[in-house]
Amino acid sequence: MNIFSRILKLVLKYKLQLAIGTISMLAFALLNVAPAWYVKNVIDSLSSGKVWPLSRFILVGLAVILLFALKGLAFFGQNFVMGSLGQKIVRELRNTLFKRVVLLPISFFNKQSTGELTSRFTIDVTTLNEAIITGIIAPLRDIPQVIFLVGILVYRSWKLSLLALFILPPAAWLISKFGQQNQKVTTKRLDKFGDLSSLLNETITGIRVVKAFNMESYETERFEKENYSLYRSFLNSIRIGSYSYPTLELIGAICGAAILTYGGYLIIHHDLTGGDFASFILSFFMLNDPIKKMNNITLKLQEGYAAAIRIFGMIDREAEIKDAPSAITLPPIQKEIRVQINRFSYDSDDPVLNKIDLTMQAGTITALVGSSGSGKTTLSNLIPRFYDLRPEEGDIWIDGHNLRDVSLYSLREQIAIVTQEIVLFNDTIANNISYGDIHCSREKIIETAKIGYAHGFISELPDGYEQIIGEQGVRLSGGQRQRIAICRALIKNAPILILDEATSALDTESEKEVQAAIENLMKNRTTLVIAHRLSTIQHADIIHVLKRGRIVESGTHQELLDHNGEYCKLYNMQFQ
Secondary structure, three states: OHHHHHHHHHHHHHHHHHHHHHHHHHHHHHHHHHHHHHHHHHHHHHOOOOOOOHHHHHHHHHHHHHHHHHHHHHHHHHHHHHHHHHHHHHHHHHHHHHHHHHHOOHHHHHHOOHHHHHHHHHHHHHHHHHHHHHHHHHHHHHHHHHHHHHHHHHHHOHHHHHHHHHHHHHHHHHHHHHHHHHHHHHHHHHHHHHHHHHHHHHHHHOHHHHHHOOOHHHHHHHHHHHHHHHHHHHHHHHHHHHHHHHHHHHHHHHHHHHHHHHHHHHHHOOOOOHHHHHHHHHHHHHHHHHHHHHHHHHHHHHHHHHHHHHHHHHHOOOOOOOOOOOOEOOOOOOOEEEEEEEEEOOOOOOOOEEEEEEEEEOOOEEEEEOOOOOOHHHHHHHOOOOOOOOOOOEEEEEOOEEHHHEOHHHHHHOEEEEOOOOOOOOOEHHHHHHHHOOOOOHHHHHHHHHHOOOHHHHHOOOOHHHOEOOHHHOOOOHHHHHHHHHHHHHHHOOOEEEEEOOOOOOOHHHHHHHHHHHHHHHOOOEEEEEOOOHHHOOOOOEEEEEEOOEEEEEEOHHHHHHHOOHHHHHHHHHHO
16 A cells, blocks of 8 residues: 555646546547447347438448547547656656665665666566556546446346356456466566676676686576576466466356347347347447456556565665764864774674774875775775764764764765776766866866876877767776776865775876876875875875784884884785
C-alpha cells in the first residue's frame, strides 16, 4: 500500500492529463461495445421481412463510419495522453533516483556494481512505467468494457448470462495465480539484468587488459553464461504468458460452446430473438478480449511491483554521511587541521587506521608515505568526509570546528583533490578543466592550462579546448589526463589541497613541469601529499611515515634520513 500510495501521488501531479485520458478511455470503452448493442436492431430488422429503402442502409453505414471514427479519435487521445503521462513519470523517477544516488556515500558505490545501478535507471524504471500505465488503463478502459458487456448480456438474456458468468470465477482465480508466479520470475530477471550489465561494463572498461592477456574467449564464456541465465529468466516469463493465455481462451471456448448450444435451443422455442442472440454472442466474445487483458494487466502489475521495490528501495536509502541538523558553514581555514583517530575500519574488525594524531598547520605541506595498504589514502578520504568517523572512532577539526558540525558543501568547497585514478568525463577539454569552477571564463581556463603545463598539447589538438576526450579521457595519454586533472584542481583555487600520487602518470619532462606548477599552487595553501615516489615530497614541511595504519615516524626529509628508520629504508629501496 505504501508503494501504491507513492505511485498514486506521482500520477495525481498531472491531473489535467489524467482527466483528458480518463474521458478518452471511457469514451473508447463505450464506443467499443456499441456494436454489441445495436446489432440486435439490425438483425431483427433484416429478419422481419420488411423492405427498407436504400437511404436507411446508407444512414446505417454512415453511422458505422462515424462510430469507428470517434472510436479512433478516443483511442488516439487515451494512447497519446497516457503515453506522455507515463514518460513524465519516468523522467521524474529517474531524476529523483539520480539525486539520491549522487548523495550516497562512496562506501555504497564500493559495494554496488555499476551495472546493477544502471539497471535501476533503465530496466526497472521502464518496467514500472509500463505497469503504471497498464494500472491506469485497466480500471478506466478495460473494466468499464467488462461492465458494459456484462450489462448487455444480462439485459439480452438472463438465462444465458448465468451460463456465461461461470467463466468469471475460474478466470479471476487463474489470473491471480499467474500474477503471483510472474512476480517471482520478474524479480529474478531484473537481478539478472544487473549482473549482465555489470559484466558488460567491466569488460568494456578493461578491454585493454582483456586483450593484453588474450582473455577474449574467457570473457566471452562469462558473458554467454550470464546471458544464458538471463535468457532462462525471460523464458520463465514467456512460459507463464504462453500458458496463461490459451488456458483462459479454453475456458472461454468451453463457455462459448455451451452458450451456442443453449442459445440455439432458446431460439427454436421462441424464448429469444435472433437479434437478442446475435447481440448476446457478440458481447460474449467481445468480453473475452478485456478479460484476457486483465490477465496481462495482472502480470504487468506484478512486474511493476517487483521493479518498484527496487527503485523505491534505492530512493529511500538513507545517506550515511549528511549534515547535522545544526550544521554551520565552515569559514576559510586560518590555523590548522587536527586529526585524532582512535581506530577506524571499513567493514571488518581489522583496523585500517589506529591511534593517529597529527596536525597540519595552515599554509604548510604535509606528506604521507608508506607501503601500499598502510592507510594513507584512507586518511586523506576522511578529511573531505568521503567516509565518516563515528564519535568513538575519533575526530577531525579544522580551526577547532569538528567536521561533523559543519556542512558538507562548505567543507568540500575548501578542498581540491587530484588522485592517482584520473576521472575525466566524455566532454570537451574546456568543460573538464572548468569542472572545478563551471562558471569561469575561457580566459581563466586557458590561463589555468598554462599554469598546469597543459596549454601546449591542448593547442596541438584538432579542436583545441573543444576537443571531445572520450570516456575517461581515452583519447589522451596518461600524462595528458593527469595534467587535465591538475588543471581542474588549480581552477577551483581551494585553500586545502590533497594530492594522492598526483604525478604518478607523468614522464620525467612532464613531471618537472607539473611539479613546478604544483609547487606554485601549494604556496599559502594547506597541502596534504600522498606519495610513493619520495623524490616528489622532499620539500614537505613535515613527513609522516605510516605502517599498518599507524604513524611510526615524523619529521622533515633530512631528519628522517638521519634517523635511519622506516623512511630511510623506503628511501634506500627506491634509490638503490
